Amino acid sequence: MAGYFAIFLVLLTLACGLIWLLDKFVLAPKRQQQLVMAQSAAGGQLSLEASETVLKEPQLIETAKSIFPVIALITIFRSFIYEPFQIPSGSMMPTLLVGDFILVEKFSYDVKDPVWRKTLYSNNTPQRGDVAVFKYPEQPTVDYIKRVIGLPGDRVIYRNKQLYIEKACTAAEQTDCGKLEAVAITLKNEGEFFQELYPQRRYTEQLADVAHDILQTPAKREHMEFFFKQNDTAIDEFIVPADHYFVLGDNRDNSRDGRFWGFVPADNMVGKAVFIWMSFEFNDDPNSWIPGWVPTGIRFERLGAIH
Structure with a gap:
């Protein structure tokens, strides 16, 4: 079995990827529905600031989506191409x-x-x-x-x-x-x-x-x-x-x-x-x-x- 750092890197990549998929196919559509409902309740005149508040991603999701491409590339590079050692x-x-x-x-x-x-x-x-x-x-x-x-x-x-x-x-x-x-x-x-x-x-x-x-x-x-x-x-x-x-x-x-x-x-x-x-x-x-x-x-x- 691999070392602890390799396992941690793979688990982190999977976790970030799953959060990104969950947001893309479940949570983001729900936020869009909430925006439509909020606009309807406001008579179709919802301010830009209020719209951004409804669509704003939770901090966890925003962080996971931002680091996922980097973590995925590091995992692939380290696992299959080159790995640094001291x-x-x-x-x-x-x-x-x-x-x-x-x-x-x-x-x-x-x-x-x-x-x-x-x-x-x-x-x-x-x-x-x-x-x-x-x-x-x-x-x-x-x-x-x-x-x-x-x-x-x-x-x-x-x-x-x-x-x-x-x-x-x-x-x-x-x-x-x-x-x-x-x-x-x-x-x-x-x-x-x-x-x-x-x-x-x-x-x-x-x-x-x-x-x-x-x-x-x-x-x-x-x-x-x-x-x-x-x-x-x-x-x-x-x-x-x-x-x-x-x-x-x-x-x-x-x-x-x-x-x-x-x-x-x-x-x-x-x-x-x-x-x-x-x-x-x-x-x-x-x-x-x-x-x-x-x-x-x-x-x-x-x-x-x-x-």
Whole structure:
């Protein structure tokens, strides 16, 4: 089921629409009848001010009719075309930073109704390398954002901070499938980012046709004791079930992702993150008089397409 705001938006749209219809076909004709009766009682000479008083819409109806087109357009746009999201954590650094505001393309995947999330139109499926927003499997009212790593049937291994993928052989994937291969990474720098007090290494990872940057923290060990345990596999091995996807955060040592809770059902997919339309920076100095939630600047250089 959708989040509370989506349900509220749909209910508000329906309520305003029903009030508009009730007024158009029931209440407005009654006001016209009352005007005719008032004019007849006044001998056909009813003042303009009195006529406007008889025809005046109640405040509720006037408000509902004025906001209905706007609310309807917002609901349609947000439910089926694009939805804005704010990045609340650093799990997708360096691709996405805290304070980034992004647009998620809803029609990139199956088009679903905004309340019950039942598929209305089957469109494209998530692809390896997509930055995808989905309903968190352990709490479906919460939206998560991660990168799609494993497709249905893939075998994925994350061992010693190195990612390996054995692509499933399907009708669409006949080449480079059926063999386990390390995903290529190239070191860019070290010390640009930190996790706690530990310097992080920034790599460019080549995932299928998608080149993107990831972060690793060499000083942080992998907490494999908390990894999701799948039957008949090693602790760091994941075989993606049918109609599911395996996802990871780009900040590999600071992300609660599929390694810890398993797989994302296809029905949980919301859309593909495609664009950063605003990016605020915040003050992280604990001694500053400025609250941490108050923006201190705009990162214009971050605006643009997401890779």
